[in-house]
Amino acid sequence: MKLRENNHVVGYLFAAPFILGFLVFIVYPVFSSLYYSFTDYNLLESPNWVGLDNYRTMFTDDEKYMKSISVTLNYVFASVPLRLAFALGVAMLLNKAISGIGLYRSAYYLPSLIGGSVAVSILWSQVFGDQGLVNSALGLIGIDSDTSWIGNPATALWTLIALSVWQFGSSMLIFLAGLKNIPKDYYEAASVDGANKVRQFFKITLPLLSPIILFNLIMQTISAFMTFTPAYIISRGEGGPLDQTLLYSLYLYKRAFVFYEMGYASAMAWVALIVIGIVTLLIFQSSRYWVHYESKGDK
C-alpha cells in the first residue's frame, strides 16, 4: 500500500514540469483571455467590465471584422481542398517504385520543413513581386507583365493560397503512409476484373484512404483558419490592398498589438475558437457519409 502511494508521487514528480507548464502557460492565459474578452483592456490601464460590448461591436458595427471573416473563409475553402488534392497527387506519384525515390520524397517535403517561416514569406513576396520570378517567367512566354501580384487586390489572396498549396509536404507524407497500407492484391484483382486506373482510384484508393483524408482535412482546416505569418509578412502587417489578405488572425493581431485593444482581440479569439470547433464538429459529423473503415466490415 505504502509503496503504491510512493509510486504516485514519483509519477507526479516527473509529470510536474508539464503540469505546471500547462497550468501557467495554457490554463491561466485561456481563462484570463476569457475574462478580458468582456472588458475594454488596453494594456496601459486596468481593464473595465463592459459585458458583451466587444461581441456586439464585432457583429454589428465592424466592417473590417466582417471583411476578415470573408477573406478567411475564402482562404480556407480554396487552400485546403487544393492543398489536399495536390498532396494526394504527389503522394501517388511518389508511391511508385523508381530509383532515387527517397531523394524525390525529401525534395518534395522540403517546402513544409521551412513551412510557415518568415524567410519563406519574404521569398514569396520576391517571387510574386513586380520584378519577381513569376513576371520573368511570363515574360519568357511572351506575356508582358509588371504588376505586383501580392499588391494587386485581384490576386493578392491567391498568392497566399499558392504558398499554402506549395507547402503540402506534411499531408503528403501521411497520404503516402496511407497508400502504402493498401494491399496490392486489391488492385490486381480489380485489373483482372477489367477496371481501369481511374475506376481503381475511385473504387479502391479513395475509400481505403478516406480515414486518412478525414484526418488531413481536419488538421489542415484548423491550421488554415489560424494562418498568420505569410499574411503578416507579405502584406507588411497591413492586410494587403483593400484588405484582400486581412486574415482573421492578422486582424486579431492588429487589434491587439497595433491598436492596443486586448479586450476586443480576446473576444475575437474566443469567437474563432468556437467557430473552428463547430467546423471541426461538422466535418466529423459528415464523415459517417464518406469515411470508410475496413474494421467496421461495412463493405
Add this chain to the structure above:
Amino acid sequence: MKKALTGLVSLALVMSMIGCGSNNDKDAASSAPAASSPAASSAEASPSASEGDNKDPVTLRVAWWGGQARHDYTLKVIEMYESLNPHVTIEPEYASFDDHWKKLAPNAAAGNLPDVIQMDISYLSQYGGRGQLEDLTAFTQDGTIDVSSISEASLSGGKIGDQLFAMNLGSNALLAVVDKAMLEKAGGTMPTQDWKWEDFTKLGPIMKAQGKILTQDLRHDVFFPFYLRGQGQHMYAADGSSLGYADDKPFIDFYTMYQTWYDNGNLLSLDKLAQKKGTPEDGELELGNAVSTWGWSNQFILSSSVAKRPFEILPVPGWNDNKALFLKPSMYFSIAKNSKVKEEAAKFISFWVNDIEANKIIMGERGVPVSSKVKEALKPSLTPDQAKVFDYVAWAEQNSSQMDPPNPVGAVEVDKLLKDTAEQILYKKLTVEEGAAKFREEANKILAKNKK
C-alpha cells in the same frame, strides 16, 4: 483520487517555491558581476568620481526605434555615457518602429517599461494620458535635465496640458526633397519657394514624358493634416473626442487633386507601393524613378546619402496659407512611471540633449538639436547636406505657427483608416465624396470610443 489531488497541489506549491528560490539565486548571480565590474572601473576612475552619493551601480534600460545607422551611433553615445559615468550600465533595447510599439505594450501591462523610452507624437497621449510616463517638470526645474539653452516652444511639444511627459530630441519641419538635375533635364524649371499645389501638378506631364513619376506617394496621415492647416482647419478637435473639421470640402479638394496625380500616372501604382519597405534604399526618388520625395527634414540627409546625388529642399506647397508650416519634435525621450532610477534616467536625457561631444556623434539625425548651444557648436562641422537641413529648419522656425497638440488616443487607428479610405478612393471603390463622408463618420466613432 482526492489523495492524488492534494499530492498534486502540494507538489505544485513546492515546485513553485523552488522556482522562486532559483529565481532569486539567478538574480543575485547576475547582479553580482554587474555590481563588481562598475565598482572595479570606478576604482580606476576614483580621482574624478569622488563626488560620493551617485556611486551606487545603476542599470538603465534605454529603448528606441530606428534603422541600422541610428542603432550604431546611439550605441556609441551610450558607450560614451558609460565611460563618463562608470557607475551606470545601460541596457539598450532597439527595434524597428512597429516592433518598438509592439514590445512596449506588453511591457507596460506588466509594469516593466524601459527606464528611458523613445517616444513618438502619435503615441504620446496614449502613454502619457494613461499614466505610464513620468512628468519631467520636476527634473527640468531642479536642473537634472538642463533646459537653460532650450526654448519654451521646443519644450512645449512634449507637454500634455501642463505636464511634460516627453523631452523633445530635435526639431523637424515638413519639406519636399527635389531632384533639381532630373527636373531640369526633363525640361522643367525648379519651382520657387512660394510654389502652390498646382505648380506641383503641372510638373506631372513633364516628368511623365521622361517616364518618371512625381513621387512615390504622400503619407496621408502627414500631408492631409498639413493641407487642413493651410485651410485654417485641424485634423483633431482640441479635446481629441472628434475630428477637428465638420465640412468635407478640404478632404474632397485634397483627394480630388491626389486622385488626379494617381490617374495621370504621376504616383507609384498602388500594387507596387504595397511592396515598398519605406526605407530610403528602396525609395523611388533615391532609385532615380521619381523627381521628389516628401517627408520630415531629418530624413533628407539619409535620402541624399543613399542616392549619392545632390537634392534641393523646397517647403511644402501652401506653407504660407494660414501659416500652415510648423515645427514638430522629431521624437522624444520619456521616462517610465515604473522606473526605479528616474533621476539617473533624467541625467542621461540631459546628457543626450546638451552634451556637445555626444551631439557630434548624433549630428542632428534625430532632428535639429533643441539646445541653441549645441546647434551653434555643431555648425562648423556640418556637411553641406546637414547644413541645408539646419538652414531649412531655422527658416521654418521663422515662418511657422504653433503645431497641433499631440494626436489624441485612437489616432493610430484613424491614421490607418485614412490610408484605407484613400486606397479605396484611388482604386475607385469609393468616390471622393463618399470617402470623405465615410472617413469623417468612422473616425469620429473611433475617437469617441477612445475618449469615453
